[in-house]
Amino acid sequence: MGVVLLLSGCGRSDTPRSAGAEDPESPSRHIPLEGQPNFRDLGGYQTADGRTVKWRQLFRTGELANLSDADVQKLAELELSTLVNFLLPEEIEKHGPDRLPGGVTEVSDPIAGERAARLTMQVTAAIGSGEFDKVPPEMNPEFHRLLMEEGKEQYAKLLRSAADPDNRPLVFHCSHGIHRTGTAAAILLSALGVPWETIREDYLLTNELRAGQNKDTLAKIRGKVAAARGVAPESLDMSNVEAFYILEGSYIDGALEEARKQYGSMDGYIRKGLGLSEEEIKALRVSLLQ
Numbered sequence: 001m002g003v004v005l006l007l008s009g010c011g012r013s014d015t016p017r018s019a020g021a022e023d024p025e026s027p028s029r030h031i032p033l034e035g036q037p038n039f040r041d042l043g044g045y046q047t048a049d050g051r052t053v054k055w056r057q058l059f060r061t062g063e064l065a066n067l068s069d070a071d072v073q074k075l076a077e078l079e080l081s082t083l084v085n086f087l088l089p090e091e092i093e094k095h096g097p098d099r100l101p102g103g104v105t106e107v108s109d110p111i112a113g114e115r116a117a118r119l120t121m122q123v124t125a126a127i128g129s130g131e132f133d134k135v136p137p138e139m140n141p142e143f144h145r146l147l148m149e150e151g152k153e154q155y156a157k158l159l160r161s162a163a164d165p166d167n168r169p170l171v172f173h174c175s176h177g178i179h180r181t182g183t184a185a186a187i188l189l190s191a192l193g194v195p196w197e198t199i200r201e202d203y204l205l206t207n208e209l210r211a212g213q214n215k216d217t218l219a220k221i222r223g224k225v226a227a228a229r230g231v232a233p234e235s236l237d238m239s240n241v242e243a244f245y246i247l248e249g250s251y252i253d254g255a256l257e258e259a260r261k262q263y264g265s266m267d268g269y270i271r272k273g274l275g276l277s278e279e280e281i282k283a284l285r286v287s288l289l290q
Helices: 069-077 089-095 114-129 139-150 152-163 179-192 196-209 211-229 239-245 249-263 266-273 278-288
Strands: 058-061 082-085 105-108 170-173
Touching (some): 058 179, 114 139, 114 239, 139 152, 139 239, 152 170, 152 179, 152 278, 170 179, 179 249, 179 278, 249 266
Parallel strands (some): 082 105
16 A cells, blocks of 8 residues: 555645744644654644634644653743643553653543554554454544544543643644544544545645654564564565555544534534534634634
8 A cells, every 4th residue: 555645735834844944934844853753733724714723732743752852852842831642551651651841731631442442452462463464454444433432532621622722832642643643633623624635634644754664663563473473574465554554544534434424524523522512612713723
């Protein structure tokens, strides 16, 4: 499966730029870190009514346990106020706590619904053991569908927290910044009025940012499993694992499909499923749009 990127049609401010001297009107979307390639800004996206999400207020990422000292300093320069962590306790125990600058309020809010948590651990175990048949491609949109139900409490709290300027700049993450984080970003951007086409493009941007890490990870998995089985690495069928790491737009579409199935629309999900009032949605948009 090839890397699919859909970065056209969103306007100048939607395209990630290389780091360097920043234009305050259109800063770099990607925040390059030595220990985490998928740290990025959700600002600059245009809403259906022509407004724009404010820059340097909302960030999405993967886990931050492996940051260098230079990375921590870079985050300090962003003046982060709050970090929301969706990881399960056993995931944090395995990989270690986040490395953060002083003064950041850490909110541990694991998405621990039975089915989503079980699926998370099932995927981890299957990839580690080489049982790739247990990670079929159709599991990816299913993961997002499950999270729409089992992450409702956490996602509602995230939206309410994001609406409060005292909690920002705010960053949220899971392990790779893909499934739990991708669903959270899709819901948050939807609540702000960003079109679904743009949300899909943001989701697929992960492929570009994680390309190097994905290549290394897949090579390590291939080598480890091949050695354990005593076979040539090139003989392994890695298509299921590649489908897990290299995203398709249809994966995040599972979240929208579930919202429509259960609540008629994403807007219905945010209002009825998450329980946000009209006043709360308005406050979110007033606070984060310009």
